[in-house]
Amino acid sequence: MIQLKALTKKYGTFTAVDAINLEVPGGQLFGFLGPNGAGKTTTLRMIAGILRPTAGTVHINGIDIARDPGAAKAVLGYIPDRPFIYEKLTGAEFLRFVAGLYGQDGPVIERRMTELLALFDLLEWRDELVESYSHGMRQKLIISSAFLHKPKVIVVDEPMVGLDPKASRILKDLFREYTKRGHTIMMSTHTLEVAETVCDRVAIIHGGRIRAAGTMDELYASVGAGAKGLEELFLRLTGENAARELVEVLDA
């Protein structure tokens, strides 16, 4: 469903993403982990067709996004980490607009919109301007917009930020059920607990390179011998010196 081949992104002399090869098959919830500045968001933005890669290719559902961006984007839903919503539109107007971008409207979309808003407790806010929404409500609205057109692939950057525990739980259930039905979700997250409990497979990126990828069991088997959890494994791969440095800073 998502296929990255030698995907590279350079900013001047700085290489943000360094020849990544990755394949996320249909029906999987894929976790993309890494420390700040590791290249997660840049990768996701290239998959979403917002950034053009310096080298390499991105295939969505078998379609090369560089060759046929319209067709690739039609089967994709993207949730950015810092989403923009038109402040002067109501929640419902915004969702109708997004549906329209994917060529959909009418009673089918109205019904689905109502279901999504109800799921995220936003139904009574549907006709209020977005400017009156809290941060969490905006996040829920954006998530709803990505599911509205039932895309085959969803790419989501830090979905849990700003969500209350109930919405967070609903979202995890939604992700699981959605992937069970053959769809693909690739999400970046810092919440290791979410990655551990929800994702079928994870990849850990650091310095623009994939350091490890596979199921949890595969990761423990390959690089996590003796590790007590994903956190320890993550730190081993991305910065095992952190704890020692912390002590040095505090003692300085």
Place this chain on the structure above:
Amino acid sequence: MPEGTTGPRRTSAEVTGPRRSTGRQAVIALVEGNTGTDERTATPDPSYVHLLRPKILTAVSRASRTGDRRHGWRWTIVGAIGLLFWSFVLFVLTRVLTVFRNTPEIGALLAGKVLGLVFISFFMILLLSNIITALSTFFLAKDLELLVSAPVNWLTLYSAKLTESMLHSSWMVTLMAVPIFAAYGWVYGGGLLFPLVAVATFVPFLIIPAVCGAAIVILLVNAFPARRTKDILSVVAVLTAAGVVLLFRLLRPEKFARPEGLKSLVDFITLLRAPTAPYLPSEWVQRTIMSSLNGRTDWLPLYLLWTTAGAALVIGALLHQKLYTSGFTKAQESTQRWVRGRIVRRTGHFLLKPFGIVRRELVMKELRVFFRDTTQWSQLILLAVLVMVYVFNVKFLPLSGAGITFFLVNTIPFLNLGLAGFVLASIAARFIFPAVSMEGRTLWLLKSSPLPMRALLWSKFWIGTLPLLILAVGIVGVTDALLEVTQFIFLVSIFTITLLTFAVAGLALGLGAVFPQYDTENAAQIPTSFGGLVFMMISAGLVGGVVLLEARPVYGYLAAEAFGGVANPMDMYVGFGLAALLCLVCTFVPLTIAMRRLERLEL
């Protein structure tokens, strides 16, 4: 009400739609529902109107707010001022054109020449404005992430963004053009069909610079190194603006006002008949309009306007198709990752040492934020153009030759102070008025720190005032030198402009805190708010008041110099004293009010 929300919340009884169901069952119902169109095969293609829909809805939402009382009277004031402005332009132009119409031989030629000059200015303003707006609408707008990641056809995106850019850049020129067309149609008896001719001429005239602006931006974003594209573009735009102003000044429109410089009437008529800029659309507009008003419509220029607009659209669209994606990627990469600020930091630390750590860091922060904010760069471009036009116009004032007296030579520089005051006010509106509003998103940090609001306000005051003072004294000094004024007028100018600068800065900062726009992210939008309008009106009153108070002592001095005698010293003390007092009141009172507002502010 959920945390952080401001809107009204309706009761559950008002909620319509399905019974709210949450939890796993609801999720399963949702994902299993056959409400989606999962099996689509064709690529969706949202329409041009659909892309513009959020903008239209936003405009409707904003306009519908005028229904409430508070916004109602604000719009009434804005409308009344606009109407007053229209009436003024219509009145003056009608009088001038009536004189032209009654002048045989050269009257119609002069009317055409004036129209040509007006439209050449419009064309240059539109071109510059479209370059700046296109950068924002095509490459920096926040909705681009949503639109570019959606399956939107490139031509639809281009058309929608071009329309948006054109509307943003052209509305002010369009408003200006209405009374001008009306005056020409009225005086020359254009008839009922004239509005149609005017619209048919004006629409392609707006399209051409819009397409050119977008094309220039697309080329520049692609051509320059990815990093710092926005900054480089701003500098290029400054140079473009300077070139445009120079071109305009080389045309020397004032020579038409001083025909005695030419050898004969024949020479003057020849000058008038010569096209101002034959290859620019402004000349085609002028030829179409004037020929239509003279009853012998010349279709060729109208044909040129429409074919050029059509060709520009096709070329612009092709450029967009080829270069937009790579340009959009480069524009996102242009964020500066490393800032070399060691020398600036050391210099700042050295110069600001006496003010203590808090004030030093505040000042340094203000300077850094200002110079790294690209929205401020477009403001600087406009400022550069404004100052250049101002100095050039003063330089080319016809203040020598027959009939120009000592009195006139010195009165005009004094009245020039009023104009300089307005220039100052418009600069302060752009740079100082938004200062408090721009802290909106960081006020939590400032308010939760031990920083006294007084220190914040005063550091903002000095950061805004010092550059303004240097600029003000600079332009007044230069223009006084160009006009060769007496020493007395020179001193009066410098004294007045210094006090006016403090007063205008105090008013801008104070009123900016009284009418804050904490939610806005773009400083360019703040001066056009209601508070900005109030500031401009009070500033105009202040400038007018100061000029009026000083008029009597200045007149007394000039009369004494011109006709002999001694000026009354009491007039001097009272006039200049009251002017100084007015300026001091305008400096300190708004700042005191602002300080109280900020101290009481609850977030």
